[in-house]
Amino acid sequence: MSKKSYSFYPGCSSQKAASASNYMVSVDSMCDTLDIELNEIPDWNCCSASIGYAGGGELPRLALSARNMAISEKENPGQDIVATCAACWLATKETQERLHDNDKLMAETNEALSAAGLKVEGSQKVRHMVEVLIEDFGYDELGSHVKKPLDGIKIAGYVGCQTNRPFGIDGESYENPKYLDKLVETMGAEPIENYDKKVSCCGGALAFSEPEKSQALIKDIIESAYDGGADMIVTPCPVCQMNVEVYQNHINQKYKTNFKMPVVYYSTLMSVAYGKSGKEAGLDGQWIKAKQLEEIASK
Amino acid sequence: MTDANQQMVEQYRNNFLREVEDNVEEGGWVKMCMQCGVCSGSCPLGPHWDHPPQELFMMIRAGKRDEVLQSSSMWMCTSCYNCIVRCPRELPITHIMHGLAHYAKRLGIAPKNQPTHKFAQLFWNNLTKTGRVNELKLGLALYFMNGISEGIKTSLKMKDVGLGMMMTKRLSPMELIGGHKCKDTSGLQAILKKAEELEAARIPVAGK
Numbered sequence: 001m002s003k004k005s006y007s008f009y010p011g012c013s014s015q016k017a018a019s020a021s022n023y024m025v026s027v028d029s030m031c032d033t034l035d036i037e038l039n040e041i042p043d044w045n046c047c048s049a050s051i052g053y054a055g056g057g058e059l060p061r062l063a064l065s066a067r068n069m070a071i072s073e074k075e076n077p078g079q080d081i082v083a084t085c086a087a088c089w090l091a092t093k094e095t096q097e098r099l100h101d102n103d104k105l106m107a108e109t110n111e112a113l114s115a116a117g118l119k120v121e122g123s124q125k126v127r128h129m130v131e132v133l134i135e136d137f138g139y140d141e142l143g144s145h146v147k148k149p150l151d152g153i154k155i156a157g158y159v160g161c162q163t164n165r166p167f168g169i170d171g172e173s174y175e176n177p178k179y180l181d182k183l184v185e186t187m188g189a190e191p192i193e194n195y196d197k198k199v200s201c202c203g204g205a206l207a208f209s210e211p212e213k214s215q216a217l218i219k220d221i222i223e224s225a226y227d228g229g230a231d232m233i234v235t236p237c238p239v240c241q242m243n244v245e246v247y248q249n250h251i252n253q254k255y256k257t258n259f260k261m262p263v264v265y266y267s268t269l270m271s272v273a274y275g276k277s278g279k280e281a282g283l284d285g286q287w288i289k290a291k292q293l294e295e296i297a298s299k
Numbered sequence: 300m301t302d303a304n305q306q307m308v309e310q311y312r313n314n315f316l317r318e319v320e321d322n323v324e325e326g327g328w329v330k331m332c333m334q335c336g337v338c339s340g341s342c343p344l345g346p347h348w349d350h351p352p353q354e355l356f357m358m359i360r361a362g363k364r365d366e367v368l369q370s371s372s373m374w375m376c377t378s379c380y381n382c383i384v385r386c387p388r389e390l391p392i393t394h395i396m397h398g399l400a401h402y403a404k405r406l407g408i409a410p411k412n413q414p415t416h417k418f419a420q421l422f423w424n425n426l427t428k429t430g431r432v433n434e435l436k437l438g439l440a441l442y443f444m445n446g447i448s449e450g451i452k453t454s455l456k457m458k459d460v461g462l463g464m465m466m467t468k469r470l471s472p473m474e475l476i477g478g479h480k481c482k483d484t485s486g487l488q489a490i491l492k493k494a495e496e497l498e499a500a501r502i503p504v505a506g507k
Contacts, residue, residue, distance in 0.1 A: 012432040015479045017471035019434055019464065043482050045430040048423065050378030053397040054404050054416055055423030057502070058324045063494040067487065112494035116486030165380035166393075174384045201343040201379035208441055209418035210344070210375065217343055246460050285467045 007076035008038035011088035020238035022285025026267035033274040047091035051205040065095035070120040080125040086162035086237035093126040147275035149188025156225035160240040187273040192228035197221040202243040232262040262290035301407035303503035324398030332356035338382035348372040368403040407505030430481030435474035
Protein backbone atom coordinates (compact mmCIF):
# COMPACT_ATOMS: atom_id res chain seq x y z
CA MET A 1 0.00 0.00 0.00
CA SER A 2 1.17 3.50 -0.69
CA LYS A 3 1.85 6.10 1.93
CA LYS A 4 -1.19 7.70 3.56
CA SER A 5 -0.98 11.30 4.80
CA TYR A 6 -3.08 13.03 7.42
CA SER A 7 -3.25 16.44 9.08
CA PHE A 8 -2.34 15.54 12.64
CA TYR A 9 -3.69 17.12 15.83
CA PRO A 10 -1.57 15.57 18.62
CA GLY A 11 -2.99 17.50 21.61
CA CYS A 12 -1.46 18.64 24.90
CA SER A 13 -1.12 15.28 26.62
CA SER A 14 0.94 13.86 23.73
CA GLN A 15 3.79 16.34 24.10
CA LYS A 16 7.25 15.43 25.31
CA ALA A 17 7.19 14.59 29.02
CA ALA A 18 3.40 14.98 29.19
CA SER A 19 0.98 12.39 30.55
CA ALA A 20 0.40 10.54 27.26
CA SER A 21 3.86 11.00 25.73
CA ASN A 22 4.15 7.19 25.74
CA TYR A 23 0.99 7.03 23.59
CA MET A 24 2.68 9.28 21.03
CA VAL A 25 5.82 7.10 21.01
CA SER A 26 3.77 4.00 20.22
CA VAL A 27 1.66 5.83 17.63
CA ASP A 28 4.83 6.89 15.82
CA SER A 29 6.06 3.28 15.77
CA MET A 30 2.72 1.95 14.58
CA CYS A 31 2.57 4.58 11.83
CA ASP A 32 6.10 3.69 10.74
CA THR A 33 5.01 0.11 10.08
CA LEU A 34 1.78 1.13 8.37
CA ASP A 35 3.48 3.85 6.29
CA ILE A 36 1.26 6.59 7.72
CA GLU A 37 2.56 10.14 7.47
CA LEU A 38 1.30 12.45 10.23
CA ASN A 39 1.69 16.12 9.30
CA GLU A 40 1.37 18.03 12.54
CA ILE A 41 -0.91 21.07 12.38
CA PRO A 42 1.63 23.89 12.83
CA ASP A 43 1.33 25.72 16.16
CA TRP A 44 -1.87 23.88 17.16
CA ASN A 45 -3.52 24.87 20.46
CA CYS A 46 -5.49 23.16 23.23
CA CYS A 47 -9.13 22.27 22.43
CA SER A 48 -10.18 22.92 26.09
CA ALA A 49 -11.44 19.32 26.22
CA SER A 50 -14.74 18.95 28.08
CA ILE A 51 -13.74 20.97 31.10
CA GLY A 52 -13.05 24.48 29.78
CA TYR A 53 -16.64 25.62 30.28
CA ALA A 54 -16.24 27.45 33.60
CA GLY A 55 -14.13 30.24 32.13
CA GLY A 56 -14.86 29.63 28.46
CA GLY A 57 -18.22 30.45 26.93
CA GLU A 58 -19.46 28.65 23.84
CA LEU A 59 -17.89 30.99 21.30
CA PRO A 60 -14.37 31.18 22.82
CA ARG A 61 -14.35 27.39 23.13
CA LEU A 62 -15.45 26.94 19.52
CA ALA A 63 -12.79 29.46 18.48
CA LEU A 64 -10.07 27.30 20.01
CA SER A 65 -10.86 24.28 17.83
CA ALA A 66 -11.66 26.54 14.89
CA ARG A 67 -8.14 27.97 15.01
CA ASN A 68 -6.69 24.47 14.66
CA MET A 69 -9.08 23.68 11.81
CA ALA A 70 -8.24 26.96 10.07
CA ILE A 71 -4.48 26.35 10.24
CA SER A 72 -4.99 22.77 9.09
CA GLU A 73 -7.05 23.86 6.07
CA LYS A 74 -4.32 26.33 5.11
CA GLU A 75 -1.19 24.29 5.82
CA ASN A 76 -2.34 20.69 5.24
CA PRO A 77 -4.97 21.08 2.50
CA GLY A 78 -6.73 18.03 1.12
CA GLN A 79 -5.98 15.90 4.17
CA ASP A 80 -8.29 14.60 6.88
CA ILE A 81 -7.64 15.90 10.39
CA VAL A 82 -6.64 13.00 12.64
CA ALA A 83 -6.45 13.10 16.44
CA THR A 84 -5.16 10.39 18.75
CA CYS A 85 -6.76 11.88 21.86
CA ALA A 86 -10.45 11.19 22.43
CA ALA A 87 -11.14 14.68 23.79
CA CYS A 88 -9.23 16.44 20.99
CA TRP A 89 -11.18 14.47 18.42
CA LEU A 90 -14.50 15.09 20.12
CA ALA A 91 -14.00 18.84 20.66
CA THR A 92 -12.87 19.39 17.07
CA LYS A 93 -15.69 17.31 15.60
CA GLU A 94 -18.26 19.04 17.79
CA THR A 95 -16.96 22.42 16.72
CA GLN A 96 -17.24 21.47 13.07
CA GLU A 97 -20.81 20.26 13.59
CA ARG A 98 -21.85 23.34 15.54
CA LEU A 99 -20.35 25.74 12.97
CA HIS A 100 -22.01 23.97 10.07
CA ASP A 101 -25.36 23.94 11.87
CA ASN A 102 -25.38 27.59 12.85
CA ASP A 103 -24.52 30.37 10.39
CA LYS A 104 -24.35 32.97 13.12
CA LEU A 105 -21.79 31.01 15.13
CA MET A 106 -19.80 30.40 11.94
CA ALA A 107 -19.79 34.13 11.16
CA GLU A 108 -18.83 35.11 14.71
CA THR A 109 -16.13 32.44 14.86
CA ASN A 110 -14.61 33.76 11.67
CA GLU A 111 -14.81 37.30 13.01
CA ALA A 112 -12.85 36.15 16.06
CA LEU A 113 -10.32 34.23 13.95
CA SER A 114 -9.72 37.28 11.78
CA ALA A 115 -8.04 38.86 14.81
CA ALA A 116 -5.13 36.54 13.94
CA GLY A 117 -5.62 36.66 10.17
CA LEU A 118 -7.29 33.24 9.98
CA LYS A 119 -10.45 31.91 8.36
CA VAL A 120 -12.22 28.60 8.85
CA GLU A 121 -14.52 26.60 6.58
CA GLY A 122 -14.61 23.34 8.51
CA SER A 123 -14.15 21.44 5.27
CA GLN A 124 -11.75 18.72 6.41
CA LYS A 125 -13.05 15.46 7.84
CA VAL A 126 -12.22 15.09 11.56
CA ARG A 127 -11.25 11.55 12.52
CA HIS A 128 -9.88 9.54 15.40
CA MET A 129 -6.81 7.40 14.69
CA VAL A 130 -8.88 4.29 15.38
CA GLU A 131 -11.19 5.24 12.50
CA VAL A 132 -8.18 5.57 10.21
CA LEU A 133 -6.98 2.10 11.20
CA ILE A 134 -10.36 0.41 10.75
CA GLU A 135 -11.66 2.31 7.72
CA ASP A 136 -8.54 3.11 5.70
CA PHE A 137 -6.71 -0.13 6.47
CA GLY A 138 -9.11 -2.73 7.87
CA TYR A 139 -8.41 -5.63 10.20
CA ASP A 140 -6.92 -7.89 7.51
CA GLU A 141 -4.38 -5.31 6.40
CA LEU A 142 -3.56 -4.41 10.03
CA GLY A 143 -3.07 -8.12 10.79
CA SER A 144 -0.79 -8.67 7.81
CA HIS A 145 2.00 -6.66 9.49
CA VAL A 146 2.03 -8.75 12.67
CA LYS A 147 5.48 -10.28 13.25
CA LYS A 148 5.08 -11.31 16.88
CA PRO A 149 1.51 -12.35 17.69
CA LEU A 150 0.57 -11.53 21.29
CA ASP A 151 -0.18 -15.17 22.02
CA GLY A 152 -1.76 -16.09 25.30
CA ILE A 153 -2.38 -12.55 26.60
CA LYS A 154 -5.92 -11.88 27.78
CA ILE A 155 -6.96 -8.28 27.31
CA ALA A 156 -9.97 -6.25 28.48
CA GLY A 157 -10.91 -3.72 25.80
CA TYR A 158 -11.87 -0.62 27.75
CA VAL A 159 -13.47 1.67 25.18
CA GLY A 160 -14.64 4.27 27.70
CA CYS A 161 -16.70 7.31 26.77
CA GLN A 162 -15.49 9.83 24.31
CA THR A 163 -14.30 7.64 21.43
CA ASN A 164 -17.67 5.92 21.77
CA ARG A 165 -20.17 8.67 22.48
CA PRO A 166 -21.73 10.76 21.03
CA PHE A 167 -20.11 10.07 17.65
CA GLY A 168 -18.48 6.69 18.08
CA ILE A 169 -16.97 4.57 15.35
CA ASP A 170 -19.18 3.95 12.33
CA GLY A 171 -21.11 0.69 12.49
CA GLU A 172 -20.46 0.12 16.20
CA SER A 173 -23.08 0.20 18.96
CA TYR A 174 -22.80 2.57 21.93
CA GLU A 175 -23.49 -0.12 24.49
CA ASN A 176 -21.18 -2.84 23.17
CA PRO A 177 -18.69 -1.65 20.56
CA LYS A 178 -16.48 -4.45 19.25
CA TYR A 179 -13.64 -2.68 17.49
CA LEU A 180 -11.15 -2.78 20.33
CA ASP A 181 -11.77 -6.50 20.85
CA LYS A 182 -11.28 -7.07 17.12
CA LEU A 183 -8.01 -5.11 17.18
CA VAL A 184 -6.84 -7.21 20.15
CA GLU A 185 -7.71 -10.38 18.26
CA THR A 186 -6.00 -9.10 15.11
CA MET A 187 -2.77 -8.69 17.11
CA GLY A 188 -3.00 -12.33 18.22
CA ALA A 189 -4.15 -11.72 21.79
CA GLU A 190 -7.39 -12.83 23.38
CA PRO A 191 -10.12 -10.26 24.13
CA ILE A 192 -12.05 -11.04 27.31
CA GLU A 193 -15.74 -11.59 26.76
CA ASN A 194 -18.58 -9.82 28.51
CA TYR A 195 -16.41 -7.05 29.94
CA ASP A 196 -19.09 -5.32 32.01
CA LYS A 197 -17.43 -1.95 32.28
CA LYS A 198 -16.33 -1.67 28.64
CA VAL A 199 -18.11 1.66 28.07
CA SER A 200 -18.34 2.95 31.66
CA CYS A 201 -16.99 6.33 32.66
CA CYS A 202 -13.69 6.69 34.58
CA GLY A 203 -14.68 10.14 35.83
CA GLY A 204 -12.69 11.97 33.16
CA ALA A 205 -11.43 15.32 34.39
CA LEU A 206 -13.33 14.81 37.63
CA ALA A 207 -10.68 12.29 38.67
CA PHE A 208 -8.75 15.44 39.60
CA SER A 209 -11.48 17.49 41.24
CA GLU A 210 -13.64 14.71 42.71
CA PRO A 211 -11.06 11.96 43.30
CA GLU A 212 -13.10 9.80 45.66
CA LYS A 213 -16.19 9.71 43.48
CA SER A 214 -14.11 8.99 40.39
CA GLN A 215 -11.98 6.32 42.03
CA ALA A 216 -15.15 4.43 42.93
CA LEU A 217 -15.91 4.28 39.19
CA ILE A 218 -12.32 3.32 38.33
CA LYS A 219 -12.35 0.52 40.89
CA ASP A 220 -15.30 -1.11 39.11
CA ILE A 221 -13.59 -0.80 35.73
CA ILE A 222 -10.49 -2.64 36.99
CA GLU A 223 -12.41 -5.17 39.06
CA SER A 224 -14.55 -6.12 36.10
CA ALA A 225 -11.39 -6.69 34.01
CA TYR A 226 -10.03 -9.04 36.69
CA ASP A 227 -13.42 -10.81 36.84
CA GLY A 228 -13.15 -11.50 33.12
CA GLY A 229 -9.68 -12.98 33.60
CA ALA A 230 -7.77 -10.13 31.96
CA ASP A 231 -3.99 -9.75 32.18
CA MET A 232 -4.18 -6.14 31.11
CA ILE A 233 -6.53 -3.39 29.94
CA VAL A 234 -6.28 -1.64 26.57
CA THR A 235 -7.82 1.75 25.77
CA PRO A 236 -7.95 4.33 22.96
CA CYS A 237 -8.10 7.39 25.27
CA PRO A 238 -5.31 9.22 27.17
CA VAL A 239 -7.56 10.23 30.07
CA CYS A 240 -8.93 6.68 30.46
CA GLN A 241 -5.39 5.31 30.36
CA MET A 242 -4.06 7.62 33.03
CA ASN A 243 -7.08 7.46 35.32
CA VAL A 244 -7.29 3.68 35.26
CA GLU A 245 -3.54 3.17 35.65
CA VAL A 246 -2.18 5.65 38.17
CA TYR A 247 -4.70 5.58 41.03
CA GLN A 248 -4.49 1.83 41.63
CA ASN A 249 -2.38 2.29 44.80
CA HIS A 250 -4.91 4.73 46.22
CA ILE A 251 -7.77 2.41 45.36
CA ASN A 252 -5.94 -0.54 46.93
CA GLN A 253 -5.52 1.43 50.14
CA LYS A 254 -9.10 2.56 50.32
CA TYR A 255 -10.87 -0.60 49.18
CA LYS A 256 -8.36 -3.19 50.46
CA THR A 257 -7.96 -4.50 46.92
CA ASN A 258 -4.78 -5.83 45.40
CA PHE A 259 -4.89 -4.30 41.93
CA LYS A 260 -1.83 -4.24 39.71
CA MET A 261 -3.37 -4.19 36.27
CA PRO A 262 -1.31 -2.73 33.39
CA VAL A 263 -3.25 -0.30 31.16
CA VAL A 264 -1.92 0.14 27.63
CA TYR A 265 -2.97 1.80 24.38
CA TYR A 266 -4.06 -0.06 21.24
CA SER A 267 -0.95 1.42 19.61
CA THR A 268 1.23 -0.14 22.33
CA LEU A 269 -0.15 -3.58 21.48
CA MET A 270 0.24 -2.96 17.76
CA SER A 271 3.83 -1.71 18.05
CA VAL A 272 4.87 -4.79 20.02
CA ALA A 273 3.03 -7.12 17.62
CA TYR A 274 4.68 -5.32 14.71
CA GLY A 275 8.07 -6.24 16.11
CA LYS A 276 9.09 -2.88 17.57
CA SER A 277 11.31 -2.70 20.65
CA GLY A 278 9.90 -2.07 24.12
CA LYS A 279 11.16 1.49 23.99
CA GLU A 280 9.62 2.08 20.56
CA ALA A 281 6.32 0.72 21.87
CA GLY A 282 6.45 3.18 24.78
CA LEU A 283 6.57 0.36 27.35
CA ASP A 284 9.00 2.37 29.50
CA GLY A 285 6.10 4.79 29.99
CA GLN A 286 4.03 2.19 31.82
CA TRP A 287 3.49 3.12 35.46
CA ILE A 288 2.40 -0.46 36.03
CA LYS A 289 4.72 -2.50 33.85
CA ALA A 290 3.23 -4.63 31.11
CA LYS A 291 5.64 -7.54 31.67
CA GLN A 292 4.10 -9.90 29.11
CA LEU A 293 4.50 -7.28 26.41
CA GLU A 294 8.07 -6.56 27.53
CA GLU A 295 8.89 -10.27 27.18
CA ILE A 296 7.50 -10.45 23.66
CA ALA A 297 9.22 -7.21 22.64
CA SER A 298 12.61 -8.38 23.89
CA LYS A 299 12.46 -11.74 22.07
CA MET B 300 -26.27 39.80 43.74
CA THR B 301 -24.11 40.75 40.78
CA ASP B 302 -25.08 43.40 38.23
CA ALA B 303 -25.17 40.87 35.43
CA ASN B 304 -27.44 38.58 37.43
CA GLN B 305 -29.73 41.45 38.45
CA GLN B 306 -29.94 42.56 34.83
CA MET B 307 -31.12 39.12 33.72
CA VAL B 308 -33.60 38.77 36.60
CA GLU B 309 -35.17 42.07 35.61
CA GLN B 310 -35.15 41.31 31.92
CA TYR B 311 -36.85 37.93 32.20
CA ARG B 312 -38.93 38.40 35.33
CA ASN B 313 -40.61 35.06 35.95
CA ASN B 314 -39.79 33.43 32.66
CA PHE B 315 -36.72 31.38 33.51
CA LEU B 316 -37.34 28.93 30.65
CA ARG B 317 -37.13 31.80 28.18
CA GLU B 318 -33.96 33.05 29.88
CA VAL B 319 -32.36 29.62 29.49
CA GLU B 320 -33.50 29.32 25.88
CA ASP B 321 -32.00 32.70 25.03
CA ASN B 322 -28.73 32.52 26.95
CA VAL B 323 -27.66 28.97 27.77
CA GLU B 324 -25.72 26.88 25.28
CA GLU B 325 -28.22 24.50 23.59
CA GLY B 326 -30.86 25.82 26.03
CA GLY B 327 -33.51 25.83 23.31
CA TRP B 328 -33.82 22.07 23.76
CA VAL B 329 -34.93 22.16 27.41
CA LYS B 330 -38.66 22.29 26.64
CA MET B 331 -38.33 19.05 24.63
CA CYS B 332 -37.66 16.98 27.77
CA MET B 333 -40.50 14.52 28.43
CA GLN B 334 -39.36 13.59 31.95
CA CYS B 335 -38.59 9.93 31.24
CA GLY B 336 -35.54 9.96 33.53
CA VAL B 337 -33.21 7.90 31.34
CA CYS B 338 -30.56 10.64 31.62
CA SER B 339 -30.67 10.56 35.41
CA GLY B 340 -30.42 6.77 35.47
CA SER B 341 -27.50 6.82 33.04
CA CYS B 342 -25.34 9.38 34.82
CA PRO B 343 -22.17 7.91 36.38
CA LEU B 344 -22.12 10.49 39.18
CA GLY B 345 -25.91 10.85 39.21
CA PRO B 346 -26.30 9.55 42.76
CA HIS B 347 -24.23 12.55 43.93
CA TRP B 348 -26.29 15.16 42.11
CA ASP B 349 -28.83 17.10 44.19
CA HIS B 350 -30.89 17.45 41.03
CA PRO B 351 -30.26 15.06 38.13
CA PRO B 352 -30.74 16.44 34.57
CA GLN B 353 -34.40 15.43 34.23
CA GLU B 354 -35.17 17.25 37.47
CA LEU B 355 -33.19 20.33 36.40
CA PHE B 356 -35.23 20.49 33.20
CA MET B 357 -38.50 20.44 35.13
CA MET B 358 -37.18 23.00 37.61
CA ILE B 359 -36.29 25.32 34.73
CA ARG B 360 -39.86 25.08 33.46
CA ALA B 361 -41.15 25.67 36.99
CA GLY B 362 -39.08 28.85 37.26
CA LYS B 363 -36.79 27.63 40.06
CA ARG B 364 -34.06 30.00 38.93
CA ASP B 365 -31.88 30.24 42.06
CA GLU B 366 -32.16 26.53 42.86
CA VAL B 367 -30.99 25.62 39.36
CA LEU B 368 -28.23 28.16 38.84
CA GLN B 369 -26.80 27.84 42.34
CA SER B 370 -26.85 24.05 42.23
CA SER B 371 -23.62 22.07 42.32
CA SER B 372 -25.27 19.33 40.25
CA MET B 373 -24.29 20.20 36.70
CA TRP B 374 -20.70 20.79 37.81
CA MET B 375 -20.54 17.05 38.45
CA CYS B 376 -21.02 16.22 34.76
CA THR B 377 -18.12 13.97 33.68
CA SER B 378 -18.87 14.52 29.97
CA CYS B 379 -19.41 10.80 29.43
CA TYR B 380 -22.26 11.48 26.94
CA ASN B 381 -24.36 8.56 28.17
CA CYS B 382 -27.36 10.85 28.58
CA ILE B 383 -26.98 12.26 25.06
CA VAL B 384 -26.96 8.93 23.26
CA ARG B 385 -29.74 7.44 25.36
CA CYS B 386 -32.17 10.38 25.39
CA PRO B 387 -35.25 9.34 23.37
CA ARG B 388 -35.82 12.99 22.43
CA GLU B 389 -32.14 13.44 21.47
CA LEU B 390 -31.53 16.42 23.74
CA PRO B 391 -27.85 17.40 23.86
CA ILE B 392 -27.95 17.03 27.64
CA THR B 393 -24.19 17.07 28.27
CA HIS B 394 -23.92 20.41 26.48
CA ILE B 395 -26.92 21.84 28.32
CA MET B 396 -25.28 20.88 31.64
CA HIS B 397 -22.03 22.60 30.58
CA GLY B 398 -24.12 25.54 29.37
CA LEU B 399 -26.01 25.89 32.67
CA ALA B 400 -22.77 25.66 34.64
CA HIS B 401 -21.13 28.31 32.47
CA TYR B 402 -24.15 30.61 32.62
CA ALA B 403 -24.21 30.44 36.43
CA LYS B 404 -20.48 31.13 36.51
CA ARG B 405 -20.89 33.98 34.05
CA LEU B 406 -23.51 35.65 36.23
CA GLY B 407 -21.32 35.16 39.29
CA ILE B 408 -23.73 32.90 41.18
CA ALA B 409 -22.17 29.44 40.79
CA PRO B 410 -21.35 27.65 44.07
CA LYS B 411 -17.93 29.04 45.03
CA ASN B 412 -16.44 25.99 46.70
CA GLN B 413 -17.61 23.34 44.27
CA PRO B 414 -14.32 21.57 43.38
CA THR B 415 -15.01 21.02 39.68
CA HIS B 416 -16.13 24.64 39.33
CA LYS B 417 -12.72 25.64 40.68
CA PHE B 418 -10.82 23.08 38.62
CA ALA B 419 -12.63 23.95 35.38
CA GLN B 420 -11.67 27.61 35.87
CA LEU B 421 -8.04 26.66 36.63
CA PHE B 422 -8.00 24.55 33.47
CA TRP B 423 -9.25 27.45 31.35
CA ASN B 424 -6.76 29.90 32.91
CA ASN B 425 -3.95 27.41 32.36
CA LEU B 426 -4.65 26.70 28.70
CA THR B 427 -5.42 30.27 27.65
CA LYS B 428 -2.16 31.55 29.10
CA THR B 429 0.07 29.79 26.57
CA GLY B 430 -2.39 28.04 24.26
CA ARG B 431 -1.52 24.62 25.64
CA VAL B 432 -2.14 22.88 28.95
CA ASN B 433 0.80 22.84 31.33
CA GLU B 434 0.02 19.66 33.26
CA LEU B 435 2.44 20.28 36.11
CA LYS B 436 1.21 23.80 36.83
CA LEU B 437 -2.39 22.64 36.49
CA GLY B 438 -1.81 19.80 38.97
CA LEU B 439 -0.15 22.10 41.49
CA ALA B 440 -2.86 24.75 41.10
CA LEU B 441 -5.43 22.03 41.76
CA TYR B 442 -3.71 20.72 44.89
CA PHE B 443 -3.36 24.22 46.31
CA MET B 444 -6.79 25.54 45.29
CA ASN B 445 -8.04 25.33 48.86
CA GLY B 446 -5.04 27.04 50.45
CA ILE B 447 -1.49 26.20 51.46
CA SER B 448 -2.03 23.72 54.29
CA GLU B 449 -4.54 21.60 52.41
CA GLY B 450 -2.27 21.89 49.38
CA ILE B 451 0.68 20.40 51.22
CA LYS B 452 -1.51 17.59 52.53
CA THR B 453 -2.85 16.81 49.06
CA SER B 454 0.62 17.01 47.51
CA LEU B 455 1.92 14.46 50.02
CA LYS B 456 -1.04 12.21 49.35
CA MET B 457 -0.45 12.46 45.60
CA LYS B 458 3.34 12.14 45.85
CA ASP B 459 3.44 8.58 44.52
CA VAL B 460 1.44 9.54 41.44
CA GLY B 461 3.70 12.52 40.68
CA LEU B 462 6.90 10.58 41.20
CA GLY B 463 5.60 7.68 39.14
CA MET B 464 4.74 10.02 36.30
CA MET B 465 8.22 11.56 36.46
CA MET B 466 9.93 8.16 36.54
CA THR B 467 8.05 7.14 33.40
CA LYS B 468 8.86 10.52 31.78
CA ARG B 469 5.22 11.54 31.63
CA LEU B 470 5.74 14.61 33.79
CA SER B 471 8.73 16.95 33.88
CA PRO B 472 9.75 19.44 36.57
CA MET B 473 11.00 21.59 33.68
CA GLU B 474 7.38 22.48 32.92
CA LEU B 475 7.52 24.85 35.90
CA ILE B 476 9.85 27.15 34.01
CA GLY B 477 8.56 27.82 30.54
CA GLY B 478 7.11 24.58 29.30
CA HIS B 479 5.09 23.79 26.19
CA LYS B 480 3.26 26.62 24.46
CA CYS B 481 1.93 28.01 21.19
CA LYS B 482 4.34 30.22 19.25
CA ASP B 483 1.60 32.65 18.32
CA THR B 484 0.24 33.05 21.84
CA SER B 485 -0.67 36.68 21.15
CA GLY B 486 -2.67 35.72 18.05
CA LEU B 487 -4.51 33.05 20.01
CA GLN B 488 -5.30 35.47 22.82
CA ALA B 489 -6.51 38.08 20.31
CA ILE B 490 -8.93 35.46 18.91
CA LEU B 491 -10.23 34.60 22.38
CA LYS B 492 -10.60 38.27 23.33
CA LYS B 493 -12.63 38.95 20.20
CA ALA B 494 -14.78 35.85 20.78
CA GLU B 495 -15.43 36.93 24.37
CA GLU B 496 -16.39 40.43 23.25
CA LEU B 497 -18.83 39.11 20.64
CA GLU B 498 -20.43 36.81 23.19
CA ALA B 499 -20.59 39.49 25.88
CA ALA B 500 -22.55 41.68 23.47
CA ARG B 501 -25.28 39.04 23.64
CA ILE B 502 -24.99 37.73 27.21
CA PRO B 503 -23.76 39.83 30.15
CA VAL B 504 -20.78 38.86 32.32
CA ALA B 505 -20.52 39.56 36.05
CA GLY B 506 -17.96 42.21 36.93
CA LYS B 507 -17.72 43.58 33.38
